[in-house]
Amino acid sequence: MASSDVARQLDKGARPLSLAGHVGFDSLPDQLVNKSISQGFCFNILCIGETGIGKSTLMDTLFNTNFENFESSHFEPQVKLRAQTYDLQESNVRLRLTVVNTVGFGDQMNKQESYQPVVDYIDKQFETYLQEELKIKRSLHNYHDSRVHACLYFISPSGHSLKSLDLVTMKKLDSKVNIIPVIAKADTISKSELHKFKIKIMSELVSNGVQIYQFPLDDETVAKVNTTMNGHLPFAVVGSTEEVCVGNKMVKARQYPWGVVQVENEHHCDFVKLREMLICVNMEDLREQTHTRHYELYRRCKLEEMGFKDTDPECKPVSLQQTYEVKRQEFLAELQKREDEMRQVFVQRVKEKEAELKEAERQLQGRFEQLKSRHAEEKAALEEKKRLLDNDLTSFGNRKTAAALLQPPGFTVNGKKDKDRKNSGFM
């Protein structure tokens, strides 16, 4: 037990005391473990790698089961993530394992946005947890933790160096998740090439500032093995669920014409190291790092983004959930206000338009009246003229009749009339 641990525990007023006999609280770790057994454990692994690189096969090999998986096509338009949850049990330990695979990673022509769906997925799991944690009535001990605990990044066995897609993706993820890089299909690389490849990869990661998961060194029971393993990163793995007879045993292996690559042979590949580190030795640490480092970082950033500050001791604690609600109301009120303003402006404009149109209508009416009156005037004038003409006509007619009467008989103004008079027996 490191003395620094004891020092961490002590604070003012806690004096060390020696016990005169057996008290019995040494059963506490057992009590804790028993509780965990009855609750079960959760573990979530995210596998990122190009299509066909062997993600599903490796998962099958790691957990010694046949997970439901099917080959994906190479023509996915976008990167997607597929998560599947399984209940595993080994002796009395129940594990709820979620395996998340990327689908279509590295297949697109333009891979600039390839990392985004992965980042979004990881953030979404943090978000769901944060939501639950901030609820007023919450049930954290029943909560199915879906946060990603380990991210296996599959590197193509080119033998040369990392691809730029690899660097970009890992850089985006290193502050959100524990990254464990693995070299996939390691049976295509020779031992000497592999050594150089590993060194190249690690130096590239370091020079680009990518922080991958380091196996923890603070617990002395596992510090030694973890230090050794840290030096073997990234693990060169081979996956296989098929069995081949080697010697007199059936082992998991890949059979080639030139030989058999045994998965669990440490001279052939690092599979056993990966399983050891990922599951047997550091599963709990992976979970703890996810919760205390990555999740806390997410939470802090999210809350600061929202504009929260830590309250000083005098202020009462605020339910963040409540404050979200209030802020949401505020935001909606803002929207409403803007909507009202816009509506007002709209109404204003409508009014103005209406006024304009009315004005125009009025003018038209005026013109119409004008025309009408002019028309009436003209009509009156014409009537007048007609009347005058009629008068003229009448007076002319009269004069004509009078003139005809004044004429002596026989002398007609026009002969026709005389004859007619004669014929009519006049006089």
Add this chain to the structure above:
Amino acid sequence: LSSGSEVSLSHSNMSESAKPHHPSPQGKGEKSHGGDFSYVGIDAILEQMRRKAMKQGFELNLMVVGQSGLGKSTLMNTLFKSKVSRNKSVQSNPEERIPKTVEIKSISHDIEEKGVRMKLTVIDTPGFGDQINNENCWQPIMKFINDQYEAYLQEEININRKKRIPDSRVHCCIYFIPPTGHCLRPLDVEFMRRLSKVVNIVPVIAKADTLTLEERDSFKQTIREELRANGIDVYPQKEFDEDAEDRMINDKIREMIPFAVVGSDQEYQVNGKRLLGRKTKWGTIEVENIAHCEFAYLRDLLIRTHMQNIKDITGSIHYETYRVRRLNESNGHLESLLGSLPVKRATVFW
């Protein structure tokens, strides 16, 4: 291959199970055996958890409540086999000072047993029930308990919060009932009624060596009935039993509470063995002998079997209840707080 547990898979359509594997636990850096290729190592997580717990250490906060002279300090010392509480009798002041109000005195110790480290805090409440007028003597205690919940809540809702929130919440309150042999007094009922809602209460009959076995049994019976009649739920509470097995174990305990205890930090020679006990002219009472008193049951309940459960109930039920109440009531004070917060439009989230 040896028979034993298998790695079995259960998923919606599939229920394939893998081949059986060697059941020995892994961890501590051991390599897996050569021929056992089906072993995955999931159960190694138990060992990892144990290691983590051992490294972190544990915290336990116990409160003792009862009138002065009932043997609270002695019982604590007996429970933890060390001087966790200082007796009043060793005070230099010749007259025992009885406080005018209930005081809350909290003393912490770091103790260690077989590699398991624990920070034990004993919270003493001198002055409880000692005044002439004892109305509301439960109030300072209630306030203290709520203050601890408050401190935890404050730290929990901080933006920058500690990796491990220091836990000062009272996990268990041991209430000392004087051995009158008749029934509970109004003070007892009042206190337990109020506090059983916010903290785990374990009632004990103090100085039980003044009761004969028959008197003890009838006293316990009466107490149980009175607790039931007043709706007082002491630990282990019926409603928090997790499953049938739990209920069975806890039912047995519920039939025995309150434990009739005797405390002592003196050892005497009995039948060739050195045992903790109280020596009187008519015999020696062995503290850890269950024929004499029920101290051993109390110790087993509190320390050896139910300690983790006591802490869990405090954390997931009593604390949560406090949190719900607190967050609901601070709603009205939000406006003053919100005045200082800028409204960010970009990422309001719902």
